[in-house]
Amino acid sequence: MESGKFVIAAQEAEAMAKTAGVAALKELLPLLVPTAQRLARPPISNYPVGAVGLGTSGRIFLGVNLEFPGLPLNHSVHAEQFLVANAAAQGEAGISCIAVSSFPCGHCRQFLQEIRGAGEIQILVTSDEDAAFRPLSSLLPHRFGPFDLLHKGIPLLLEPHDNDLGSVESAVIAGGGQEVYEGIEKEGIQQRLRAAAGAAAKASHAPYSGCAAGFAVADGEGRVYAGSYMESAAYNPSLGPVQAAMVGYVAACGGVGGEYRGWGIFAAALVEKEAAAVSHDGTARIFLEAVAPGAHLNVYRFRSSATV
Amino acid sequence: MEEKPTRSTVGKFVIEAEEAQAMAKESGVAAVRELLPLLVPAAQRLARPPISNYRVGAVGLGASGRIFLGVNLEFPGLPLHHSVHAEQFLMANANAHGEPGIRCVAVSSVPCGHCRQFLQEIRGAAEIQILVTSDEDPAFRPLASLLPNPFGPPDLLHKDAPLLLEPHDNELGALEATGVAVGGGGSCNGIRGGGLERRLREAAEGAARSSHAPYSGCAAGFAVADGGGRVYSGSYVESAAYNPSLGPAQAAMVACLAAGGGREGGGWGIVAAALVEKETAAVSHEGTARIFLEAVAPGAHLKVYRFRPSAAV
Numbered sequence: 001m002e003s004g005k006f007v008i009a010a011q012e013a014e015a016m017a018k019t020a021g022v023a024a025l026k027e028l029l030p031l032l033v034p035t036a037q038r039l040a041r042p043p044i045s046n047y048p049v050g051a052v053g054l055g056t057s058g059r060i061f062l063g064v065n066l067e068f069p070g071l072p073l074n075h076s077v078h079a080e081q082f083l084v085a086n087a088a089a090q091g092e093a094g095i096s097c098i099a100v101s102s103f104p105c106g107h108c109r110q111f112l113q114e115i116r117g118a119g120e121i122q123i124l125v126t127s128d129e130d131a132a133f134r135p136l137s138s139l140l141p142h143r144f145g146p147f148d149l150l151h152k153g154i155p156l157l158l159e160p161h162d163n164d165l166g167s168v169e170s171a172v173i174a175g176g177g178q179e180v181y182e183g184i185e186k187e188g189i190q191q192r193l194r195a196a197a198g199a200a201a202k203a204s205h206a207p208y209s210g211c212a213a214g215f216a217v218a219d220g221e222g223r224v225y226a227g228s229y230m231e232s233a234a235y236n237p238s239l240g241p242v243q244a245a246m247v248g249y250v251a252a253c254g255g256v257g258g259e260y261r262g263w264g265i266f267a268a269a270l271v272e273k274e275a276a277a278v279s280h281d282g283t284a285r286i287f288l289e290a291v292a293p294g295a296h297l298n299v300y301r302f303r304s305s306a307t308v
Numbered sequence: 309m310e311e312k313p314t315r316s317t318v319g320k321f322v323i324e325a326e327e328a329q330a331m332a333k334e335s336g337v338a339a340v341r342e343l344l345p346l347l348v349p350a351a352q353r354l355a356r357p358p359i360s361n362y363r364v365g366a367v368g369l370g371a372s373g374r375i376f377l378g379v380n381l382e383f384p385g386l387p388l389h390h391s392v393h394a395e396q397f398l399m400a401n402a403n404a405h406g407e408p409g410i411r412c413v414a415v416s417s418v419p420c421g422h423c424r425q426f427l428q429e430i431r432g433a434a435e436i437q438i439l440v441t442s443d444e445d446p447a448f449r450p451l452a453s454l455l456p457n458p459f460g461p462p463d464l465l466h467k468d469a470p471l472l473l474e475p476h477d478n479e480l481g482a483l484e485a486t487g488v489a490v491g492g493g494g495s496c497n498g499i500r501g502g503g504l505e506r507r508l509r510e511a512a513e514g515a516a517r518s519s520h521a522p523y524s525g526c527a528a529g530f531a532v533a534d535g536g537g538r539v540y541s542g543s544y545v546e547s548a549a550y551n552p553s554l555g556p557a558q559a560a561m562v563a564c565l566a567a568g569g570g571r572e573g574g575g576w577g578i579v580a581a582a583l584v585e586k587e588t589a590a591v592s593h594e595g596t597a598r599i600f601l602e603a604v605a606p607g608a609h610l611k612v613y614r615f616r617p618s619a620a621v
Binding site for chain 1: 358359360362382384385386387388389391393417418419420421422423424425426428440453454455456457458459463464523524546547548549550551552553555589590591592593595596598599602603
């Protein structure tokens with residue numbers, strides 16, 4: 001298993017299953033959990049969690065927990081959320097099974113409800129004495145979920161979203177403001193950040209508030225990573241666009257096992273709705289202050305042509 | 309479910325044990341816990357969810373025999389993790405009143421996973437009886453049946469560590485003041501000055517002392533004052549699962565509403581606030597408190613006090 005890989009293509013997954021001598025792909029998942037754990041970044045708890053999921057496409061996705069010192073704990077990303085955000089960013093249509101290093105907490109059991117057919121997602125906990133796959137419905141019986149608030153035709157998480165952003169009003173707000181890009185052309189980066197955040201906003205899952213949002217970050221070499229806001233019917237377990245972008249960043253870079261490097265973010269862009277009931281502007285600012293002081297943030301607010 | 313007349317409980321978030329028993333008699337129910345579902349509609353009416361307009365009311369019976377109400381709160385202009393669920397409100401309310409345990413909870417809709425997780429912070433959480441009034445056949449069932457194989461305090465703490473609703477007395481050490489102005493010049497309708505600032509600081513300090521933060525070790529408390537100079541404070545309540553933690557600003561808003569505050573003209577009427585938290589904390593609420601006040605009480609003055617514990621935590 002190549003360290004640092006957060007997505008395993010279907011063919012490679014099958015080859016690995018053969019090599020490992022397991023009958024079905026899903027039996028491979030628990031074997032990959034320890035590797036996933038080693039990629040986790042939880043400097044507050046030092047409690048690494050690894051999650052490995054099998055997509056309906058046959059691809060395997062990894063998820064790890066992320067913690068950000070200096071911020072409230074609701075900025076943390078759980079391994080199961082990382083896994084789902086990772087899969088969503090890769091256009092995966094469904095998750096059938098997940099193996100994870102410790103029991104999903106209630107927050108995650110709730111977040112997973114955003115996926116259609118969540119009840120049938122098979123979950124295996126490697127730390128369990130009798131580790132075996134069981135349906136998510138057995139871990140969150142009598143659930144509260146999307147259909148308590150939405151009608152059945154609304155797209156759920158991992159289904160195609162194409163939110164109407166209308167006209168993007170450029171409301172540029174300077175964040176730490178040094179705008180040092182170490183020789184990389186500033187305008188090019190800003191445009192790419194804006195485009196990436198805009199695309200992420202278009203694909204975001206925000207059916208409860210109607211407030212689509214996307215975030216993008218750029219590293220010192222001008223690479224751009226973006227993430228889409230993912231709302232939960234239960235509100236609080238929602239994954240912020242900033243967190244989703246960090247998932248994109250970690251998943252692309254792979255991280256280095258056991259070593260917590262700095263984040264190296266130089267610039268960022270937030271695309272969200274004007275006068276939004278749910279706004280990430282302030283939270284993005286404090287996130288960058290803690291995680292990447294000096295990084296420049298541009299905020300773009302759009303006005304939907306349709307009322308959501 | 310049939311609604312209980314609420315003449316004696318309008319706007320009341322805490323019902324004393326004797327009154328609870330009297331109400332139970334009047335309603336003709338055998339046990340006080342059977343009274344809880346009858347009070348849920350009244351609780352729902354006190355909810356403030358302007359984003360979802362989905363009102364949730366929760367009514368809990370404490371070990372002391374007192375009844376506590378909880379409602380959901382939503383704050384437009386902020387990310388959704390600033391929301392307070394009714395079950396969290398209920399626990400923060402009970403906690404603020406020194407209630408040692410919650411035995412039963414009746415709630416208007418089935419608790420979400422976030423709340424089932426948050427409730428794990430109470431000792432004996434598995435046995436808390438939950439009744440959902442929107443169920444076809446509402447009946448009390450143990451929380452364990454709603455969150456089997458829970459992740460919780462026992463996974464991270466040793467068994468003697470105090471849990472939520474148990475006495476906490478966090479050591480704060482020396483307090484250093486840092487003024488952080490949010491918005492305008494901190495006018496408090498003529499009540500400004502050392503008196504109010506001191507009361508806010510003391511209230512936030514007291515709240516930090518009793519906060520439940522065993523995972524990060526970062527005790528924190530928040531206090532807010534309204535235009536009438538009334539001060540309300542709340543303690544940070546951490547969750548083993550991190551994200552469901554209740555921030556100190558949220559806990560203070562719970563106290564504000566539970567005490568009958570925050571009802572002027574639909575706004576919250578907050579004019580000043582104080583945050584007490586640890587210096588260079590792994591978990592800091594300063595930034596979040598600033599954006600919270602910007603959205604909920606623009607112009608309110610915030611003062612932040614950072615403490616340095618004498619022992620290394």
